[in-house]
Amino acid sequence: MLAKDELMCQIVDSSDEMHSLGGSLATGLFDGLAIYLRGPLGAGKTTLVRGLIQSLGHVGSVKSPTYNLIASYQTGGFCIHHFDLYRLGDPEELELIGVRDYFSADAVCLVEWPERGAAVLPPPDVTVFLDYQGHRRRLRAEGSTKRGGRLVHCWLQAAEARV
Numbered sequence: 001m002l003a004k005d006e007l008m009c010q011i012v013d014s015s016d017e018m019h020s021l022g023g024s025l026a027t028g029l030f031d032g033l034a035i036y037l038r039g040p041l042g043a044g045k046t047t048l049v050r051g052l053i054q055s056l057g058h059v060g061s062v063k064s065p066t067y068n069l070i071a072s073y074q075t076g077g078f079c080i081h082h083f084d085l086y087r088l089g090d091p092e093e094l095e096l097i098g099v100r101d102y103f104s105a106d107a108v109c110l111v112e113w114p115e116r117g118a119a120v121l122p123p124p125d126v127t128v129f130l131d132y133q134g135h136r137r138r139l140r141a142e143g144s145t146k147r148g149g150r151l152v153h154c155w156l157q158a159a160e161a162r163v
Contacts, residue, residue, distance in 0.1 A: 008156045012137040018044040021139065022051020024162055028154025029056075029078065032105040033147065034122060036114040039130030041086075044137050045112045048128065049082055052110070056080075064112065069097065079107040085116040094120045126151055 012018050025048070037045040050062040056076025064084045065071040073080045081102045088094070094117050103109050103122050114121055125148030129140045143149030 007143075008139075008141040008152050008159070010139045010159065011133060012044065012139055015044065015047050018047040018137065018139075019051035019054075020162060021159055022048040022053075023055030024158035025151075025155045026052045026055045026076070027158040028151050029108060030147075030151070031078065031108060033126065033151060034103055034109045034111070034124045035151075036121075036124040036127045037110065037112045037130065038114065038127060040132065043130035043132060044139075045128075045130060046084070048130070048139075049110050049112070053080060053082070069093075070102070072102075081107055081109045083109065083111040083114075083117075085111065085113040088113070088116045091117045091119040124148070 010021065012021065029052070037048065039045055046062075046064040053062045053073050053075060056078060058073055058075040062073075062082070063071070065082060066084045066086055069083060069085065069088065071082045073082070099117070099120060100122075111117070111121065114124065123144065125143065125145045127142050127144060129142075131138050141152050141155065143152040
């Protein structure tokens with residue numbers, strides 16, 4: 001059973017609000033986290049990541065690395081690796097690019113479509129579930145480690161403060 005501060009649920013009305021929630025997530029960020037983003041195409045995974053990375057000071061574009069599998073950013077004092085595994089043919093491809101080296105104590109890893117690399121990826125600290133709810137989005141975040149629970153708790157406080 002998850003503690004109250006290890007679970008966050010939000011209804012999101014727009015892509016601007018999703019972007020803002022990414023910025024709220026950044027307020028509690030710390031090195032060594034693995035954050036997995038699950039949801040159908042177009043649910044807002046990349047928008048959430050973009051909000052996080054841009055809120056840390058990155059001024060360039062933040063696109064989904066669908067064809068490259070990974071994009072890395074040095075911003076706001078963090079090394080952030082953004083994975084998009086949607087087009088991953090075989091989880092073993094992750095071994096070929098040395099995926100385990102990216103999941104280090106001095107980096108934050110954000111993974112879209114983690115189920116496609118489940119056989120190779122380490123377990124997440126936080127999983128963010130996104131889904132459609134009519135024209136809106138439903139976001140649910142679950143901390144699965146103490147560190148992840150701490151991040152979700154901070155994220156929830158930051159999101160409530162922005163309202």
